[in-house]
Amino acid sequence: MPDGALPVLDVKDLKTVFRTRGGEVHAVNNVSFHLQPGELLGVVGESGSGKSVTMMSLIGLLPQPPADIRGGQVMLGDIDLRTAPAEVLRGVRGKRIGFVFQDPMTSLNPVFTVGSQIMEPLRLHMGMTKAQATERAVELLELVGIPDARKRLKSYPHQFSGGMRQRVMIAIALACDPEVLIADEPTTALDVTIQAQILELVKDLRKKLGMAIIWITHDLGVIAGIADRVMVMYGGQVVEQAPVKDLFARPQHPYTRALLKTVPHLTGARQARLQVIEGQPPILTAHPTACAFRARCTHRFERCDAENPLRRPVGHGHDVACHWVVNAEVAHA
Amino acid sequence: MLDESPRKLVQVEDLRLYFPIHTGVLRRHTGDVKAVDGVSFDIFEGETLGLVGESGCGKSTVGRALLRLYDLSGGKVRIDGTDISDLSVGELRPIRPKMQMVFQDPQASLNPRMTVSEIIGEPLVEHTDLDAAGRQARVLELMDQVGLNRIFQNRFPYEFSGGQRQRIGIARALALNPKFIVCDEPIAALDVSIQAQVVNLLEDLQDKLGLTYLFISHDLSMVRHIADRVCVMYLGRVAELSPRDDLYANPLHPYAKALLSAVPEADPNAETTRQRIILKGDVPSPANPPKGCAFCTRCPEVEAICKTEAPALREVAPGRHVACHFVEIQNRAGSTGPKKPEAIEPNQQGERA
Ligand SMILES: Nc1ncnc2c1ncn2[C@@H]1O[C@H](COP(=O)(O)OP(=O)(O)OP(=O)(O)O)[C@@H](O)[C@H]1O
Numbered sequence: 246m247p248d249g250a251l252p253v254l255d256v257k258d259l260k261t262v263f264r265t266r267g268g269e270v271h272a273v274n275n276v277s278f279h280l281q282p283g284e285l286l287g288v289v290g291e292s293g294s295g296k297s298v299t300m301m302s303l304i305g306l307l308p309q310p311p312a313d314i315r316g317g318q319v320m321l322g323d324i325d326l327r328t329a330p331a332e333v334l335r336g337v338r339g340k341r342i343g344f345v346f347q348d349p350m351t352s353l354n355p356v357f358t359v360g361s362q363i364m365e366p367l368r369l370h371m372g373m374t375k376a377q378a379t380e381r382a383v384e385l386l387e388l389v390g391i392p393d394a395r396k397r398l399k400s401y402p403h404q405f406s407g408g409m410r411q412r413v414m415i416a417i418a419l420a421c422d423p424e425v426l427i428a429d430e431p432t433t434a435l436d437v438t439i440q441a442q443i444l445e446l447v448k449d450l451r452k453k454l455g456m457a458i459i460w461i462t463h464d465l466g467v468i469a470g471i472a473d474r475v476m477v478m479y480g481g482q483v484v485e486q487a488p489v490k491d492l493f494a495r496p497q498h499p500y501t502r503a504l505l506k507t508v509p510h511l512t513g514a515r516q517a518r519l520q521v522i523e524g525q526p527p528i529l530t531a532h533p534t535a536c537a538f539r540a541r542c543t544h545r546f547e548r549c550d551a552e553n554p555l556r557r558p559v560g561h562g563h564d565v566a567c568h569w570v571v572n573a574e575v576a577h578a
Numbered sequence: 579m580l581d582e583s584p585r586k587l588v589q590v591e592d593l594r595l596y597f598p599i600h601t602g603v604l605r606r607h608t609g610d611v612k613a614v615d616g617v618s619f620d621i622f623e624g625e626t627l628g629l630v631g632e633s634g635c636g637k638s639t640v641g642r643a644l645l646r647l648y649d650l651s652g653g654k655v656r657i658d659g660t661d662i663s664d665l666s667v668g669e670l671r672p673i674r675p676k677m678q679m680v681f682q683d684p685q686a687s688l689n690p691r692m693t694v695s696e697i698i699g700e701p702l703v704e705h706t707d708l709d710a711a712g713r714q715a716r717v718l719e720l721m722d723q724v725g726l727n728r729i730f731q732n733r734f735p736y737e738f739s740g741g742q743r744q745r746i747g748i749a750r751a752l753a754l755n756p757k758f759i760v761c762d763e764p765i766a767a768l769d770v771s772i773q774a775q776v777v778n779l780l781e782d783l784q785d786k787l788g789l790t791y792l793f794i795s796h797d798l799s800m801v802r803h804i805a806d807r808v809c810v811m812y813l814g815r816v817a818e819l820s821p822r823d824d825l826y827a828n829p830l831h832p833y834a835k836a837l838l839s840a841v842p843e844a845d846p847n848a849e850t851t852r853q854r855i856i857l858k859g860d861v862p863s864p865a866n867p868p869k870g871c872a873f874c875t876r877c878p879e880v881e882a883i884c885k886t887e888a889p890a891l892r893e894v895a896p897g898r899h900v901a902c903h904f905v906e907i908q909n910r911a912g913s914t915g916p917k918k919p920e921a922i923e924p925n926q927q928g929e930r931a
Pocket residue numbers: 263265270272290291292293294295296297298299311347529736737738739740741742767768769
């Protein structure tokens with residue numbers, strides 16, 4: 246991808262807060278990132294670090310209240326999704342932006358057949374007739390590897406296994422050939438042979454359709470296999486982003502470094518005990534005024550308590566939000 | 579003579595679990611989804627048996643059947659010596675605390691109207707004599723154990739991320755100090771640093787309390803870490819059941835080979851050169867399984883006999899059970915590889931892609 250190309254999606258300073266009985270939860274704190282045409286951006290990060298809320302905020306899928314999107318700009322081409330009227334958003338969601346979210350059971354409606362749920366966006370956005378939509382739905386189910394596709398259109402979600410429901414969600418997301426696909430742990434519940442097929446499928450669709458993809462996963466193996474660029478989130482912020490090879494070869498942020506060490510491997514010596522990142526995720530009751538990782542960081546010094554680090558470039562297309570890393574860079578220079 | 583071998587805590591014999599299919603206006607019973615179709619294995623006390631296999635192959639159904647969350651369609655399940663295959667709900671009640679489950683879908687398994695401490699404390703109300711203060715103390719201890727901050731105790735499940743919700747489920751499963759826990763994808767929704775904490779926690783609890791686990795997972799790297807033996811299922815049946823190191827060094831069943839070759843490695847350089855066996859063909863439906871071997875429609879090594887005769891699960895080497903016509907019984911000196919001349923070498927399975 247040429248660096249200069251205009252991004253399909255450009256997010257600046259997105260800020261989302263939840264109002265709960267226990268006070269505010271600052272889930273997303275000034276998140277900025279961009280997505281280039283045809284690019285696959287991998288997103289990794291601590292459980293609760295705001296990956297899902299970021300993506301739901303940017304396509305306006307969070308109920309407000311309890312969510313409160315306090316700021317930011319989400320440019321899809323020349324539309325700002327943050328301020329666009331509801332009907333514009335409805336025309337974008339499921340059409341220009343397809344999405345697959347965690348927890349397939351909550352995303353598929355249990356009282357409608359799988360077929361009718363796949364056909365809904367086709368009829369709504371593509372103006373297809375019932376017959377056309379049925380054909381396309383069969384094609385989509387076959388595409389994601391559901392056997393007996395035509396018969397299975399009449400099944401209800403509970404009659405499918407977890408993995409099959411997730412493949413249905415992927416089929417729905419792909420229905421209208423979106424420009425951007427947001428996939429939130431789309432293969433988490435899948436068996437690896439099916440995952441391998443879906444990853445091949447995604448590589449294929451990117452080539453064919455030039456779709457840009459945001460792929461959230463906990464599986465660093467998947468990231469290593471398909472991402473062009475990786476964004477690491479921690480405590481509602483982006484703490485590091487880099488081209489994929491660079492991230493694995495030269496992780497900079499102490500959280501990223503620790504993260505890469507915690508995964509068990511398929512080959513080589515078995516560790517007696519897995520390496521863990523000690524401590525607990527931060528409690529996000531207020532806008533951060535210090536580094537969110539400091540309580541668990543082995544490199545913490547005074548500045549980490551006094552000031553939330555901003556992202557600084559440390560290499561080509563590689564930036565990191567860490568006082569310690571930036572200090573070390575300066576020392577080397 | 580003293581029996582030196584470890585005690586079998588869980589014994590499963592020819593387990594069958596069929597879901598009836600009803601069609602037409604009269605909802606006539608026209609067939610069955612054979613979710614589990616003749617599965618046998620034992621789990622030794624204190625061990626972890628990994629259960630892996632294709633999405634929809636019946637892993638969760640096996641796990642739920644072992645705990646008698648379903649009525650069995652056939653076969654026997656013995657837990658700690660007691661045959662629970664035909665026990666009624668009332669007869670199961672005193673046995674329930676011994677066996678617990680951590681569910682695959684944290685969203686569906688947590689009551690949205692209960693607070694975290696009520697959810698974790700619920701089994702204590704039902705099965706112990708602890709008073710409110712005793713329960714509260716135990717709940718906080720459990721929250722610490724699974725890495726949930728105590729200040730969350732009065733919050734509701736929807737206020738948590740997917741990963742945090744799964745920890746609530748694990749705390750609840752641990753509440754009654756069970757002997758046997760079915761962990762159904764317990765870490766699938768967790769981020770890797772928390773996975774390591776939870777797996778270490780499960781291992782610590784196993785050491786401390788002699789717990790026995792059935793660990794259902796699609797993460798083969800993690801199964802390699804935690805399991806002592808691994809059972810590979812395909813379409814309601816066992817394809818291979820082997821000690822961990824044997825399976826990972828030299829998978830024998832063609833499905834096990836494909837499965838291991840498909841695991842992504844956390845190394846972008848290895849990933850660009852890695853060869854995989856990408857399986858072709860449809861995943862058959864358990865309502866209409868193929869004749870013969872369940873894997874014959876996708877098997878890269880399929881022969882005529884596979885399409886007519888279902889292979890039995892045989893012990894082909896000490897502790898190694900494989901259901902494939904072409905895996906030979908190991909003779910003392912020989913190898914256990916498939917007997918066909920073009921058979922691939924151990925660890926070279928990737929080259930077939
Ligand atoms: N409805 C809500 N009310 C209050 N807090 C919420 C709500 N939804 C999410 N949160 C909080 O927002 C933060 C970010 O959650 P999010 O679901 O985005 O995490 P995530 O990075 O996707 O985690 P995971 O990897 O576990 O899915 C968490 O601290 C979570 O507790």
